[in-house]
Amino acid sequence: MYEKLKTSLIGAAAVLALAGHAASAAEWRGWNIHVEGYPNTVAMDKFAELVAEKTGGEITLQMFHGGTLGNQPDAIEQVRLGALEIGNFNLGPIGPIAAEANVVSLPFIFKDVAHMFRVLNGEGGAKIAEGMAAKGLIPLSWYDAGARSFYNGTKPINAPADVAGMKVRVMNNDLYSGMISELGGNPSPMAFAEVYQALKTGVVDGAENNWPSYESTGHFEVAGYYSLSQHLIIPECLCINADVYNALSDAHKAAVKEAAVESAELQRELWTAREATSRKMVEDSGVVTNEIADKGPFQAAMAPVYETYLSANPELRPLVELIQTTN
Numbered sequence: 001m002y003e004k005l006k007t008s009l010i011g012a013a014a015v016l017a018l019a020g021h022a023a024s025a026a027e028w029r030g031w032n033i034h035v036e037g038y039p040n041t042v043a044m045d046k047f048a049e050l051v052a053e054k055t056g057g058e059i060t061l062q063m064f065h066g067g068t069l070g071n072q073p074d075a076i077e078q079v080r081l082g083a084l085e086i087g088n089f090n091l092g093p094i095g096p097i098a099a100e101a102n103v104v105s106l107p108f109i110f111k112d113v114a115h116m117f118r119v120l121n122g123e124g125g126a127k128i129a130e131g132m133a134a135k136g137l138i139p140l141s142w143y144d145a146g147a148r149s150f151y152n153g154t155k156p157i158n159a160p161a162d163v164a165g166m167k168v169r170v171m172n173n174d175l176y177s178g179m180i181s182e183l184g185g186n187p188s189p190m191a192f193a194e195v196y197q198a199l200k201t202g203v204v205d206g207a208e209n210n211w212p213s214y215e216s217t218g219h220f221e222v223a224g225y226y227s228l229s230q231h232l233i234i235p236e237c238l239c240i241n242a243d244v245y246n247a248l249s250d251a252h253k254a255a256v257k258e259a260a261v262e263s264a265e266l267q268r269e270l271w272t273a274r275e276a277t278s279r280k281m282v283e284d285s286g287v288v289t290n291e292i293a294d295k296g297p298f299q300a301a302m303a304p305v306y307e308t309y310l311s312a313n314p315e316l317r318p319l320v321e322l323i324q325t326t327n
């Protein structure tokens, strides 16, 4: 009896101490996969600085860059569960958790980056955000991640037949595996950090990414043909654990939201510049780039990927149509 009482008193004291701590100052931890100097890294550091500034130091954020706190699918789980508060995530690996967010991973769904942002800033973005929030992740703002294209170590890709038989690394998402299979290749889902070695040792023949990641990871050193398929235009979020955000005071909510929006503005500016410098850097080092004259056959091959997604999520057909009809 006494032991029980003691235990519950200690428990209550701990809860009070925690609550007191939370009310006075919160220390958050944030995850980011990218290296120093990468647009997202700079923008996440800016976010941390702005959060501290706008909350008068009542909320501070320690950023962990370079994926040091684990791979992306694990980090997404950590933020959903509240083991981490903040993350800069690509919507690719969020898709398997929130079907609404997976719509952005349908190949060729966006015409270009501007189209993607028009969708995100409208009803489509609200629907995606709602789906994510229901899974414990609130997107505070959207980052640019450009368009992803194929690269490999042996030849330029101009038609689906060039992908046939190739082992291609993709992010963890069945839509991407389906995409590679429909082109006749063999998909190999793998964590970002493992791709360089896999390309180098021939575990995979190729991969796909935007210019800045192709450059920052050194993949261009071991896979020197970059073919502008631009098959995926996937946004990224500055995401927060939903319970953490919902428990904030209105003033703190506004401060954190503002900081995220300002961080995204900076990220997009840096992104545009980095796309150009990364491209120039890899081309100067000898990478062979090719435009794909006719992307029609790649797009046509994606019909089964859309069908699979829509038959698993028939209620999301209006969202797909909304995106396709957004100008």
Ligand code: BDP
Residues within 6 Å of the ligand: 033, 072, 089, 090, 145, 171, 191, 192, 208, 209, 210, 213, 236
């Ligand atoms: C980069 C994204 C990053 C992904 C990576 C990947 O910014 O979030 O982890 O691609 O391919 O462009 O895994």
